Amino acid sequence: MVTTDEKGPLTAKKKSVIIRSCDGDEFLVSESAAVLSTSLKKILEEKEDRLIHLSDIDNKTLAMVIAYLSTHADDGLSDDLKRSFDQEFVSGKEFDVLKYLVLATDTLQVTCLCYTVAKKMADIMKNKLVEWVRREFDIQNDYTPEAEAEIRRLDAWAWDDRQLEDD
Amino acid sequence: MNTKSMVVKTSSLLKLVEQRIQSKRELEQNRKKQRCENEPQDSFAVVPEIPDECIFDIIVRLPIESLQTLRFVCKSWYGIVNSPVFINAHFQRSDIGLIFFTPVEKALLSSDAKINFFVESKVSEVHHWTLFDAPSLFQIKCMEIKDGKSIIKDYNTTCTGEIIAACNGLIVLKNRMKRGGLIIMNPVTRELKPLPLGTIFPTRSESYGLAFCHESSGYKLVHLFEDDLEYTCWEIMDIGSGSWRVVNGPPNGYFGYRPIFAIGALHWLRDLHWPQVDHNEYMVSMTLDDEQFMKIQLPSIGRISDRIFEMDRFLGFVSREDTNRIDVWMLRSLSGESWEKKFSISVDGFRNMVPLYCGRVHGELVFKCTDNDIYTFDHHSRLLRKIEVSKEFYTNFSLPHVNSLISWRR
Known part of the structure; x- marks a missing residue:
């Protein structure tokens, strides 16, 4: 299956590349959008191959990243519009989706998007309990209850524990 | 027109993408469920x-x-x-705010004793401050401005003396207990260390400045004071060593305002409330790496409400040009560069506007006016905005401060 980035005949004339997700979906992307990812840029510089296979990014995440890259490669859009696109892009996304996105942007080295997603994740996390974060990141608590109590006592900071959320 | 249609296209693309994601997610969740039922020990493998x-x-x-x-x-x-x-x-x-201290209300002494952290008890024999007959006790708090509103944060910390210097999240306090001394501390992490007082005590007038020295990767405390014979003296302590050494600074004292740390140096401006001085033409600067003193000419005559401050990682200077205009200047380095004028603010009707600090994230200038009123000025929107601040905050006992995890040890 080939999905274009829907920019019509104008960009179709330009050079484009096909990016394949780990689950086999293929996306047609203009080269100007692809090179906004430092990793893709390197791959394109090294070989003439017009088909790039990404073995660790699934199709849904890749589709989102490509939508982002295409928007940012569009010279017709002002910086203000791009900024509001970025805000729209992460708003309302579930934490699960953001996790895959942050991983993909790290792999593809799309620094700007990586920071936008990281900021959104931090905004969601800021009033959460330790238990919520452990669950979401699937992190095993490697402190024993005694060790955790001891380190919390020895390394106490200034503020009261505030109202925190567990959902 | 073109741009608009593209945005519409992009957002419809986004919608399509979202729909696809939703259906894929449902599929995967079903798969995930099945997998979990079949092989429960492997269920973690699906979380990235x-x-x-x-x-x-x-x-x-x-x-x-x-x-x-x-x-x-x-x-x-x-x-x-x-x-x-x-x-x-x-x-x-992290953004900048103002750290300040307020007298402890007597009512709080008994009720809040448990959550309080008494600084002096960590450096001397006092174990509980309610047992201690102190003349005055202070709470350390900070005030931050966010989205046009002020927030007061309480460190739940009590001390006996005032905050005399602040830098990168560290503060220096006076210890007014019997043996006295100074205390350097990070009020967030509560790491602290006692320091000796300056060589002469009490002094006629004095000021302290805390700053970071890149060359030694350590903090230095600079003490400017006047002895009994009215001689101006300068001494420096490397926080790591914990002892004072005398340095040769300029003889005429630059007393009054606390020095400002920016562009690798501490800068002193004379307090014009002092007799015989009604304007500043210069400031005195001391570089932290090689401890050289220099006199730097100000871009315009400094009047009674004009101040220097850290601005956008450089040094800023605000000067009142006439009754309705304030000019904002910036100095990028001490190596021969000159002040550049950044912008002007029209302040018709405002008299004593004293700059307190410049925000690090949004670059807004924070002023105080008479009656402890706080105003912010955003030079992009050119809006001067009054900020409602709790009565417990009083600017005269405040210093610019960033809450950080920094330690003087690193």
């Missing part, structure tokens, strides 16, 4: 493992209050939060 670099990028954007709890997620997170690279990156992102 986020590498430490990504965790760093996420948690460095958390406010410091959230780090207080979330650093205990696991040993690896605790390690990241305590690493010097993280501490510095987090500090670079």
